[in-house]
Amino acid sequence: MSLNEEINKRKTFAIISHPDAGKTTLTEKFLLFGGAIQTAGAVKNNKITKTAASDFMDIERQRGISVATSVMGFEYKGLLINLLDTPGHKDFAEDTYRTLTAVDSVILVVDSVKGVEEQTKRLMEVCRMRDTPVIIFVNKVDLEGRDPFDLLDELESMLNINVRPLSWPISKGYSFKGVYDLYNSSLKLFEANKTKVVHEQVEIKDLDDPQLDELVGEHADQLREDVDLIQGVYEEFEDEEYLQGKLAPVFFGSAVNNFGVQEMLDTFVRIAPVPQPRPTDVRDIAPDENKFTGFVFKIHANIDPKHRDRIAFLRVCSGKFERNKFFNHVRLEKKLKFANPATFMARSKNVVDEAFPGDVVGLYDTGNFKIGDTLTEGEALQFQGIPSFSPEIFKELVNLDPMKSKQLDKGIKQLTDEGVAQLFIREAGSRKIVGTVGELQFEVIQYRLEHEYGAKCEFRPKNYFKACWLTTENEEKLEEFKRIKALEIVQDKDGNDVYLAPSQFLLDMERQNFPEIEFHFTSEFKTAGVN
Known part of the structure; x- marks a missing residue:
């Protein structure tokens, strides 16, 4: 066919x-x-x-x-x-x-x-x-x-x-x-x-x-x-x-x-429409192009807790995805191949040899993927339009069992990689702050950390208004701001500087005091800012 x-x-x-x-x-x-x-x-x-x-x-x-x-x-x-x-x-x-x-x-x-x-x-x-x-x-x-x-x-x-x-x-x-x-x-x-x-x-x-x-x-x-x-x-x-x-x-x-x-x-x-073209930072990708492209829109750890699965869900956008064929991971600039790509019927999954535009393929992942990552047959491009928002609720993650620190660290990293919540690290003391858009997410994270990773924790509320990603062409001003606001400066899991603003008033004041710095409400700060 x-x-x-x-x-x-x-x-x-x-x-x-x-x-x-x-x-x-x-x-x-x-x-x-x-x-x-x-x-x-x-x-x-x-x-x-x-x-x-x-x-x-x-x-x-x-x-x-x-x-x-x-x-x-x-x-x-x-x-x-x-x-x-x-x-x-x-x-x-x-x-x-x-x-x-x-x-x-x-x-x-x-x-x-x-x-x-x-x-x-x-x-x-x-x-x-x-x-x-x-x-x-x-x-x-x-x-x-x-x-x-x-x-x-x-x-x-x-x-x-x-x-x-x-x-x-x-x-x-x-x-x-x-x-x-x-x-x-x-x-x-x-x-x-x-x-x-x-x-x-x-x-x-x-x-x-x-x-x-x-x-x-x-x-x-x-x-x-x-x-x-x-x-x-x-x-x-x-x-x-x-x-x-x-x-x-x-x-x-x-x-x-x-x-x-x-x-x-x-x-x-x-x-209903058949698979449609998708925008990238280079051009629109048509599904009938011969070369394969696709992007990861979801990551889920432990679909089967017994086997510690970590699955990246990839939407095929063009060409043909093939099992055991090397593809280019654009962000990491490295070649990856997949021995057991799967399609899903809820909990049951079947290994597939090939997939076509419109298909969603589950890729077993050892930590190579983040949401939004692009795979291609070689071309360097990035699919666009995957929204990511500043959290609305912030809580500090507190370890209740020091003997399980490694399990807790691994669990919170994997769960936040899924995109259910965002993880911020304060350099002083390596404190972990989790940000979500709703209270229920904390309950789910706590439950999954205990039942899937054997790590017990609690969350302590932190009084922050917004997470603001920081970019500037004036590195000196950024360093000055980070020094003055050291208690509110954290890094996201990719190492980007983030200011946790305590209130709208204080955020507005800092934007006036430091016009050289851009404050972004989305982690896609390279392409999106805040007016």
Whole structure:
């Protein structure tokens, strides 16, 4: 098969949502439709002890949340679908932002009861920055939720995108009857079924068909009115508008009951983009270029704690990745080859001999990789646009067992390499300060240090406002600033100077006092500054 044929077979996307909107449940249903799993356990149902296929860390299973991006591949209708299930919890938003750089489209899950929530807006803003095509799935329509027209208005106004419903709920809550597929003019009647696939559909091309009254009774006239209103208010769906990130098709359903999901999945495989070009510091890389390129967007230690795995997740951007072939690690300027590259189905992984644009490959890593690293067949270039933000919460890492100092040092280095948190070292006393965007990350780090590395620790709050990376052309002024502010100067894990500003007021004052120094709120300080 040619490179272009391999590219056109692939769709790579992420599922994103606010916590508890049903994202992980929807992920399982996609795997069910793709035949990757035979039955799906309801995530919230205590009677079913099987946990979500994509939640593979112990703490995720205990808390019922996703805190790490899972990578899964499955086949559907002759296509290879690469699905990235992202953390929903806001404390792990940075992991989700990075994941969005590795996909070509997104499915956004919205809770029909709660509507658009704060995290939904933040995630959508990242999609809008890249004009990423978005499909919206309004979940939980079998509960007493919001009026669907009100939800559509809210989606447009709060997410800053035009929408077009392609399926429509027939009533909601206890009287929910099913969904009408506006695109294919077919009716699917609701049947609560959490573990199997529902196939029965009734084709109704003309809504005046008396069969509609027989099937949904008193709700038939309301459906006719709703469809008339939709046709009059919303423009016809155009694939090109969707691919440009200007128009989001909307589907309604119940992920936990496998309902309304297949209509969306069938539309997704038809309209979602194949692997797209990616920007670098040299030029845009087209997927059909013959030479391989790819970048690391996630690192995860201990996917299998028994074997101390450290996996770098690489998105293939062009050409063909091959097992045991030497590739150029651009940052380190050295050649690396990989004997056991893997693709993933949540916890299970399979060694692959080759991978193509759009694929996500897991590379066993001994410490060579950082997030954002680029691999090529020789060309020196760096993929761009992987966001990294200043932490919002800072705490000092305190070792509770001096006999385990080496384990603690190794553990905190590996865990911060994953990008869940940032590590800063104060030269005096080698004190370690960990910065995150949320409290939950400290709980996860503490748990994993103890259970994966055997190191016990605690975190003591530090009163800092922002981490500011420092650059200047006046080294003398920088040294003066570092001497005056010695108690607030640290190094990140790459040895870059960082000023931990105690407050906005003091930060503003230092920027006035030292105009020769640039203060950056992102670790990508070589290309991004702060106004």
